[in-house]
Amino acid sequence: MTSSHILKLAKSLVYTGILILTAGCATTQNSALEGGSDPLEPVNRTVFNTLETLDKHFIKPIAESYVDVTPVPIRTSVSNFFDNLSYLNVILNDFLQGKFEQGMTDILRFIYNSTFGIAGLFDVSTPIGMPANSEDFGQTLAAWGVSQGSYLYLMGPSSTRDITDQVPSTLLNPFFYLSSIVMAPISALNAINTRANLLEQSNIRDEAALDPYSFTREAYLQQREFKVHDGKPPASGYDDIFNDASANATENTEDNEKSGMLVIE
Numbered sequence: 496m497t498s499s500h501i502l503k504l505a506k507s508l509v510y511t512g513i514l515i516l517t518a519g520c521a522t523t524q525n526s527a528l529e530g531g532s533d534p535l536e537p538v539n540r541t542v543f544n545t546l547e548t549l550d551k552h553f554i555k556p557i558a559e560s561y562v563d564v565t566p567v568p569i570r571t572s573v574s575n576f577f578d579n580l581s582y583l584n585v586i587l588n589d590f591l592q593g594k595f596e597q598g599m600t601d602i603l604r605f606i607y608n609s610t611f612g613i614a615g616l617f618d619v620s621t622p623i624g625m626p627a628n629s630e631d632f633g634q635t636l637a638a639w640g641v642s643q644g645s646y647l648y649l650m651g652p653s654s655t656r657d658i659t660d661q662v663p664s665t666l667l668n669p670f671f672y673l674s675s676i677v678m679a680p681i682s683a684l685n686a687i688n689t690r691a692n693l694l695e696q697s698n699i700r701d702e703a704a705l706d707p708y709s710f711t712r713e714a715y716l717q718q719r720e721f722k723v724h725d726g727k728p729p730a731s732g733y734d735d736i737f738n739d740a741s742a743n744a745t746e747n748t749e750d751n752e753k754s755g756m757l758v759i760e
Contacts, residue, residue: 533712539648543708546650550690555697558690565691572616573688578627579608579615583667584660588630592638600625629722631664633657637723643716648708652715 533539562570582605589598604620604627612619621627636656637643644655665671670678704710720728 533646535645535647539646539712540708543648543711546648547707554686554690555694558687558694561687562691562694570688570691573684574692575608575612575618576615577685577688579605579612580668580670581664582608582615582627584632584664585628585630587663587667588632588635589628591632591635592630594630597628601628631657632660632662633719634723643719646712646716648712652711654719657719 582601586598586601586605589595589601604625607620607623607625608615608618611617618627633654633656636659641656643657647653647655647658649658670681700707700710700714
């Protein structure tokens with residue numbers, strides 16, 4: 496076994512440990528985020544500021560140069576390739592969440608894009624009625640009743656529940672089992688292409704947000720809530736408002752009837 500494989504195995508074991516520890520903790524306590532709190536904010540902000548500095552002076556300029564010299568069709572094909580490569584994780588979580596019909600459709604999507612789409616470079620499935628789905632192990636744990644836990648900012652926004660997706664997404668990526676000599680340039684291309692796809696969003700954030708950290712956190716949490724509920728998040732708070740208003744109206748009507756007053760609605 497080579498040193499690169501030992502390193503990958505150690506990484507996998509660390510992720511597995513995080514998965515077991517997080518799942519156990521999250522099922523025994525309420526989500527810290529459900530109350531709007533960020534208990535790890537001091538540490539998260541330190542990591543966020545460090546990575547933002549690195550991004551500003553190194554990663555973002557590379558991504559901007561990549562956009563300048565790479566035509567849109569090529570960047571689209573690169574994105575399609577990496578999206579298709581990670582789609583085995585989507586399929587696994589389809590079935591773990593009991594979405595069997597969606598899972599079967601996603602298997603066909605993966606097969607079609609991997610063959611007719613030339614290793615996923617072209618998305619031939621969406622035009623024929625098999626659009627991409629977004630499922631991961633964090634959403635699966637949510638479907639199983641595991642609370643979100645504390646917000647985390649490591650290499651990007653996450654939470655103690657969502658970070659567990661690193662285990663299956665890593666192990667189901669075929670490139671995980673290649674040598675580091677092959678993996679390094681592919682990983683670099685994926686990172687640069689991913690950052691390039693986020694340039695517009697990050698520019699909007701930097702121009703609009705007074706506090707980029709809070710803006711990033713709230714945007715991430717809203718996106719996760721949207722995904723966990725398959726695009727139909729509950730209108731939290733509104734039901735209570737309407738129920739209270741209805742209850743007050745009923746009480747006022749009863750009081751008026753008792754007093755003999757005529758109520759015109």
